[in-house]
Amino acid sequence: MFAVxxxxxxxxxxxxxxxxxxxxxxxxxxxxxxxxxxxxxxxDGNFSAGADVKATVKAEIVSDLIKGDKVIAFKMKRRKGFRKKHGHRTFYTRIKIESIA
Structure with a gap:
């Protein structure tokens, strides 16, 4: 059994x-x-989608704050002396699915 x-x-x-x-x-x-x-x-081989779905997914938080990989956004215009470097790390939460009911 799976759910989206x-x-x-x-x-x-x-x-x-x-x-x-x-x-x-x-x-x-x-x-x-x-x-x-x-x-x-x-x-059990029966699909239900859209308004027909009457299910909820229950989960537990395993790790509350995890940093993702660093992403660098570098902008440059040649021969102009323009360089701009920005970076960020996205925060994630790790969860474990307990049941689909």
Whole structure:
């Protein structure tokens, strides 16, 4: 059984027992979270999508704050002396899916 869930504006395909990294969620390690914005559910070969979905996904926060890889945005215009360097690291939260109900 799997489901497609919308978390923080991104879609994730999840299964029970799976752990994944999602954009940063409020909460501490060990907190339980529930996602009600389920887009598709596959259970026993039966698909339900759209308004027919009446499922919620329950998960537990494993690690609350994880830094992603550094991303560098470098802009340069040749022969002009213009150089601009910006960088950032995105924060993620690691969750473990407990059940799809």
């Amino acid at each position: 869930v919308k978390i923080a504006g991104q879609q994730f395909k999840v299964e029970a027992g799976q752990s994944l990294y999602v954009p940063h969620l409020q909460g501490k390690s060990g907190d339980k979270v529930e996602f009600s914005d389920v887009l598709l559910v596959n259970g």
